[in-house]
Amino acid sequence: MTAKTLYDKLWDAHVVRTEEDGTALLYIDRHLVHEVTSPQAFEGLRLTGRKPWRSHSVVAVPDHNVPTRDRDQGIADPVSRTQVETLQQNVRHFGLTFFPMGDIRQGIVHVIGPEQGATLPGMTVVCGDSHTSTHGAFGALSMGIGTSEVEHVLATQCLLQKKMKSMLISVDGQVGPGVTAKDIVLAIIGEIGTAGGTGYAIEFGGDAIRALSMEGRMTVCNMAIEAGARAGMVAVDDTTIDYVKGRPFAPKGAYWHQAVAAWRELHSDPDARFDRVVHIDAASIEPQVTWGTSPEMVLPVSGKVPNPDEVTDEVKANGMRRALEYMGLTAGMPVSDITVDKIFIGSCTNARLEDIRAAAEVVKGRRVAGNVKLAMVVPGSGLVKQQAEAEGLDRIFLDAGFEWREPGCSMCLAMNADRLEPGERCASTSNRNFESRQGLGGRTHLVSPAMAAAAAVTGRFADVRELN
């Protein structure tokens, strides 16, 4: 038998049929649905008189539009409200599993899937959302899809797809103290670029990845899409299995033992061949801060804002000039001198319990700096919030001058009321620093939760390793 990559194994287990040109019909085990990318798909089903093929495979939740405070007053923005209500009507009409606002299980779709055990190793997982790559942390094949594909999966339980190329990113050795999963993935994107993974399924491996918790692995896989890859994944090990055990949707009894035996196979064989292999030295990774309007525009915290005049590629240099202007930065400026106006700790990248604990550890006994207008923590789900409160973390943040909010996407994309004003600069634990992503004219710097906390208490991008 030829050696297989993890991706090969997941792919082979889900192919229903393959056309001559290589287009496969891939069976989908889990379909996660949120309010923004689904209404047109449900409408399509209704117009054609089709029904969901396996409604049991669907878990739906509102997250993008939900308010993060004063929930008892409902959603103020009528357009947002319509979208959330439309989802509610659709799940009722088609009989789907649903965690509405107010349910303790509600939260960001990529946080609640794993939290509920709705994401399992060996599954194919899709969602009309590019950060579906997150679920690959479980040794699953998970991909973001468009709305037409949402409709296609609802109607047929399958996705039409060609096999991607495979890439192994091996993060060798161990990271130093204060360096987190977020710094690892930002460093990877800095290395291979935002299009580096286009057309590939990426497997993250190496000792530094193995040493991460499931939360950390999710953070890394979450941003595979920022490296251009639709799918990111990590092999199954004890960390994976321990996390899944006992979750509401996880198999029980005899099925559990049968499942675990199968999951143990979910790793690349020792001599499996990848189309591309990238090695990254973990020890060389510092805490990272993005300076521009693309996640690849990233620097170690000890770095200086780069100079476009030193870049020979004209298209690239122009992109950098536009980014510097938009971000209001000058070349040569030390990253640690950049001051911030707002702090956002949240999003499907970094709003899990471990992230909130890491930020709280830095914030504890300190106060939000005077130049920071708003610092907020938005937990990834109702359950994360509950657990954090049980540990007293909310008090740490509130005492320091942070706001402590209800779960949702919030200022990651500013579809609800949480947003940046023009020119405001934000230290954000989210995943995209595109122009106006967090509000028209807003300036986003992507960082880890610990670095965001350090920025909150110092008012600038301080190196978290130097705070004592």
Added chain:
Amino acid sequence: MEKFETLNALVCPLDRSNVDTDAIIPKQYLKSVKRTGFGPNLFDDWRYLDPGEPGMDHSRRRVNPDFVLNQPRYEGARILLARKNFGCGSSREHAVWALSNYGFRVVIAPSFADIFFNNSFKNGLLPLILDEAIVDQLFREAEATPGYRLTVDLQAQTVVTPSGASFPFQVDPFRRHCLLNGLDDIGLTLQHGEDIRAYEARRRTEAPWLF
């Protein structure tokens, strides 16, 4: 889905790389529950000088005269020329709907982000990949020549310039077939319903915890 055969149309050059889907259609417009009506908000942040919200009369907003789409010479363009990694970021299909609602049927670039690329075909928008050097040449010609048009022939898989230069392009045979005939994927897949059921029956014995 509208069929695509040949198109001879005006070209609009958008000289930026890594154009993300947040830029193509900003988030406030994603609140719509429809597939249409996104045209006026294509590239909203770049196109207008004042902030936009859904439900506004966009024809009364202040336009940014410097943005290429607003220049009279590109009015009616149906082919968008762009730089590498077009359509990166969010999976929002609204980006494709906005481009096609506006009137674009082809985007030419040296590379596209995967999800955008895929979404395009499902909506009759052709994402067409040409070598960086050729794209460079097309940029120069389009910017230098008012009324610059290209002919895109999907049957022959060529892009032809006004001077008659012809550039071949690759497209996946299945996708090409669907575009040429305006076929709907779901109907095609449901023809294989038996295969899907057979797969499920097998999987149910191999991995019963999934069902």
